[in-house]
Every structure is written in C-alpha cells, then in structure tokens.
Amino acid sequence: MTLHRRGNQFLNQFSCACCVTSLGFAEMRKVVLVTGANSGVGLALCERLLSHDTEGLHLCLACRNMQKAQAARSDLLASHPAAQVDLLQMDTSSVSSVLSAAQEFKVRYDRLDYLYLNAGIMPNPEFDVKAFFKGLFSSNVITMFATGEGILTQKDGVTTDGLQQVFATNLFGHFLLVRELEPVLCHEGRTSQLVWTSSNNAHRSAFNPEDIQHRTGTQPYSSSKYATDLLSLAFNQHYEKQGLYSSVICPGFVMTNLTYGILPSFPAILWTLLMPVFWLIRVFTNTFTLTPYNGSEALIWLFRQKPESLDPYAKYHSLTSGLGNNYTQPHKV
Numbered sequence: 001m002t003l004h005r006r007g008n009q010f011l012n013q014f015s016c017a018c019c020v021t022s023l024g025f026a027e028m029r030k031v032v033l034v035t036g037a038n039s040g041v042g043l044a045l046c047e048r049l050l051s052h053d054t055e056g057l058h059l060c061l062a063c064r065n066m067q068k069a070q071a072a073r074s075d076l077l078a079s080h081p082a083a084q085v086d087l088l089q090m091d092t093s094s095v096s097s098v099l100s101a102a103q104e105f106k107v108r109y110d111r112l113d114y115l116y117l118n119a120g121i122m123p124n125p126e127f128d129v130k131a132f133f134k135g136l137f138s139s140n141v142i143t144m145f146a147t148g149e150g151i152l153t154q155k156d157g158v159t160t161d162g163l164q165q166v167f168a169t170n171l172f173g174h175f176l177l178v179r180e181l182e183p184v185l186c187h188e189g190r191t192s193q194l195v196w197t198s199s200n201n202a203h204r205s206a207f208n209p210e211d212i213q214h215r216t217g218t219q220p221y222s223s224s225k226y227a228t229d230l231l232s233l234a235f236n237q238h239y240e241k242q243g244l245y246s247s248v249i250c251p252g253f254v255m256t257n258l259t260y261g262i263l264p265s266f267p268a269i270l271w272t273l274l275m276p277v278f279w280l281i282r283v284f285t286n287t288f289t290l291t292p293y294n295g296s297e298a299l300i301w302l303f304r305q306k307p308e309s310l311d312p313y314a315k316y317h318s319l320t321s322g323l324g325n326n327y328t329q330p331h332k333v
C-alpha cells in the first residue's frame with residue numbers, strides 16, 4: 001500500500017516532466033554509473049570506458065542479477081586489472097529497489113559524473129511475418145530495417161508496484177533514479193551527464209500522453225522509448241542551470257539478448273548464419289551496427305564530448321558503414 005502511494009507520488013512528478021565509497025575528494029576519479037551493465041550494449045560500454053581511461057574512472061555497474069553482475073565484473077577486471085569496478089544491486093522495474101540502490105550509492109560516493117540509463121526490456125515480442133514480407137517489397141524497406149516499424153508488437157505485464165512492466169523498467173525506474181541522485185549529480189562548478197539508451201523504434205504514434213504507461217496498446221517498447229526522448233528534453237530544461245545535461249542515443253540494430261528474444265524459436269546458429277545477410281543490409285542502412293561494441297559507439301562518443309557543446313534536441317546514433325567503420329551522427333528528435 002505504502003509502495004503504491006510512493007509510486008504514485010513519483011509518478012505524478014514524472015507525468016509533469018513528460019508532458020512538456022568510498023571515494024573521497026582526495027581521489028579525483030570520475031564516477032560512472034551504468035544500468036543494465038552486465039550484458040549487451042551496457043557491458044560493451046563498460047569495456048570501452050575502461051580501455052579509454054582505466055586509471056581515471058570509478059565504474060559502478062547497476063544490475064538486477066548479482067550473479068551476472070559478478071561475472072561481468074570479473075570479465076572487465078580480467079582485461080583491466082587496475083580498474084576500479086563496483087557493483088550495485090538495482091531492479092529498475094521496482095520502486096523500492098531503485099530507492100534503496102540510490103540511497104546506497106549516495107552513502108558510497110560523493111559525486112556522479114556520468115549516469116548511463118541503459119537497462120531495457122522488450123518482453124513477449126511478436127514478430128509479424130506477413131508485415132515483414134510485405135515490407136520487404138515496399139518502398140519502406142530501409143525504414144523497416146532501421147526502425148522495426150510495423151513488424152513488432154509486445155505483450156506487457158504489470159509490476160508489483162502496479163506499473164506497466166516496460167514503462168517501469170525502461171523509463172520510470174530511471175526517472176526515479178535521476179531524481180534520487182540529484183545531490184551527487186548537481187554540483188556547483190562541475191558538469192554531469194545523463195545518457196539514455198533510446199531507440200530508432202521510438203514512434204510518436206505509439207505514445208499517448210493520456211496513457212503514458214501504454215496500458216492499452218501493443219507497442220509499449222516504442223512508447224517507452226518515445227517517452228525517454230521527451231523526458232530527456234524535459235530534463236535538459238529542468239536541470240539547465242544546475243550543470244546537468246541529458247542526451248539520448250540509439251545503438252542501432254545490435255545482436256544482444258534483447259534481439260535474440262524477438263525470434264525465440266530461432267536457434268543461435270541461425271542468427272550466426274544470417275550475419276552475411278545483415279552485413280549486406282548494412283550497405284543500405286548504416287543502422288545495422290550488429291555488435292555491442294559498435295552499438296556502444298554513440299555512448300562512448302558522448303563520454304568524450306563537452307556536454308555544453310551538445311544539442312539537447314538531437315538523438316545521437318551509433319552507425320556502422322558498409323565497410324565496418326563506426327561513427328556517431330546526431331539527428332533531430
């Protein structure tokens with residue numbers, strides 16, 4: 001009951017926004033928190049951050065499953081033994097878990113320089129084979145491959161807090177996290193960055209401001225990503241004067257647990273056999289980044305930028321050329 005009330009209280013704050021260590025000061029390592037860091041794009045980002053700057057960073061992996069988190073930490077330390085890598089238990093779909101993780105974070109660290117809001121799900125996806133083949137022979141074929149538009153729907157669930165699962169996991173838990181971490185994110189004389197993993201699949205048509213959780217539709221994933229884009233814009237306005245900057249990225253189409261789940265009956269070997277087809281498609285659409293390493297390009301690119309120089313109205317895309325070269329390109333949201 002109490003949880004429901006707290007959830008609702010925060011949900012009200014959220015709606016408004018959407019509709020428009022142990023480390024001491026002596027140690028000046030930048031603190032980076034990554035959600036959904038134990039696999040896919042999040043793990044590749046951690047690896048690349050450590051390759052970029054092993055000594056200057058204090059990395060904190062926020063994961064719901066501590067066994068997977070330990071495995072990811074061991075992998076990272078195997079290639080970067082001098083790195084500082086901590087774990088934080090957090091389930092972004094649960095209000096109480098996010099609140100206690102944020103509390104724990106504030107006890108452990110007194111600063112947060114980069115917050116990567118990356119955890120995400122696309123549960124019970126349904127792939128419309130008929131629409132896919134129709135799309136293949138239409139003028140929209142490139143858009144279909146770049147965005148997945150018109151060929152994917154999902155069946156959503158409800159969390160124990162009474163929120164829609166996709167909304168809670170992809171967006172609301174992250175919203176709550178940012179609000180709770182304000183004291184470590186907003187510091188005078190220092191800037192911090194929020195970086196959201198959004199998607200090309202974010203469609204305005206899927207988002208209904210009267211139903212921000214997408215209780216009644218079949219595209220909760222698209223809706224949650226569109227709301228992510230809106231929220232980032234709103235955060236930029238809200239935190240402008242406090243030195244906190246927010247950006248959204250799309251990693252492109254990446255082979256990860258999330259995408260394997262789209263065709264669950266497809267054995268892993270078939271995905272591997274399809275790789276030459278995907279490389280060919282990449283010649284026509286540079287959004288087929290395919291590997292988590294390539295997909296994390298825009299995330300690492302943003303890490304290297306001065307946040308003041310970023311366009312708050314842009315979505316930064318990880319792209320891979322037909323020849324396999326990675327680059328980042330902004331497109332207006």
Ligand SMILES: NC(=O)C1=CN([C@@H]2O[C@H](COP(=O)(O)OP(=O)(O)OC[C@H]3O[C@@H](n4cnc5c(N)ncnc54)[C@H](OP(=O)(O)O)[C@@H]3O)[C@@H](O)[C@H]2O)C=CC1
Nearest residue numbers: 036039040041064091092093119120199253254256257258
């Ligand atoms: N793959 C793609 O083509 C694209 C992906 N994206 C986005 O990229 C992001 C990363 O996904 P990707 O790397 O592809 O997929 P993965 O499934 O590999 O990674 C998703 C990560 O999110 C974590 N996660 C899921 N639910 C929760 C939760 N309730 N609490 C905490 N962590 C959670 C997962 O943890 P666990 O291992 O425990 O499940 C995992 O670490 C997502 O936001 C996704 O929407 C956007 C566009 C394209």
Ligand SMILES: CC(C)=CCC[C@@H](C)[C@H]1CC[C@H]2C3=C(CC[C@]12C)[C@@]1(C)CCC(=O)[C@@H](C)[C@@H]1CC3
Nearest residue numbers: 144145146147148152199200201252253259262
């Ligand atoms: C079986 C063959 C030959 C192809 C399968 C194609 C689709 C499974 C695939 C084509 C474009 C992909 C895509 C996504 C999922 C898988 C596809 C539909 C996403 C929707 C995954 C999640 C995202 O956030 C989008 C950016 C992706 C867009 C492209």
